[in-house]
Amino acid sequence: MTYHMTFRGAVVPAEPGQSVGAALVAAGIRDWRSTRRGGRPRGLFCGIGVCFDCLITVDGVPDRRACLTPAADGLHLTDTPGDSASEDPALGGPPRKDPAREDPALGGPPRKDPAPEDPALGRGEMGGGHAPSA
Numbered sequence: 001m002t003y004h005m006t007f008r009g010a011v012v013p014a015e016p017g018q019s020v021g022a023a024l025v026a027a028g029i030r031d032w033r034s035t036r037r038g039g040r041p042r043g044l045f046c047g048i049g050v051c052f053d054c055l056i057t058v059d060g061v062p063d064r065r066a067c068l069t070p071a072a073d074g075l076h077l078t079d080t081p082g083d084s085a086s087e088d089p090a091l092g093g094p095p096r097k098d099p100a101r102e103d104p105a106l107g108g109p110p111r112k113d114p115a116p117e118d119p120a121l122g123r124g125e126m127g128g129g130h131a132p133s134a
């Protein structure tokens with residue numbers, strides 16, 4: 001049995017067990033979301049529910065991960081705009097990372113080296129990385 005979903009006015013076929021994202025890609029559709037900054041197209045990236053690049057609106061419910069949403073007969077899929085809740089920390093999305101704040105190479109603070117604080121890692125008062133003597 002083949003399912004039939006709709007997206008941008010077209011019928012998207014899917015097989016039982018397929019994800020919405022897999023069905024879209026199989027139908028030649030590579031993007032269904034745009035980024036807030038720059039409006040760049042997004043679709044499947046990691047394919048395992050980690051990156052949130054594949055957010056899509058399913059039957060009016062926004063921010064569904066297409067890679068984890070099982071295809072089903074009659075689903076109505078629509079693009080998810082870039083200002084979706086999943087991208088906006090003010091609306092419950094993850095906090096934004098500012099690379100300049102985190103990367104010493106970009107002016108951020110130096111990374112903390114756990115080794116000087118942990119004698120088990122072999123750095124004592126000499127700081128030379130020698131293993132502690134017995």
Ligand code: FES
Pocket residue numbers: 043044045046047048049050051052053054055065066067068
């Ligand atoms: S493709 Fe990464 S979460 Fe769906």
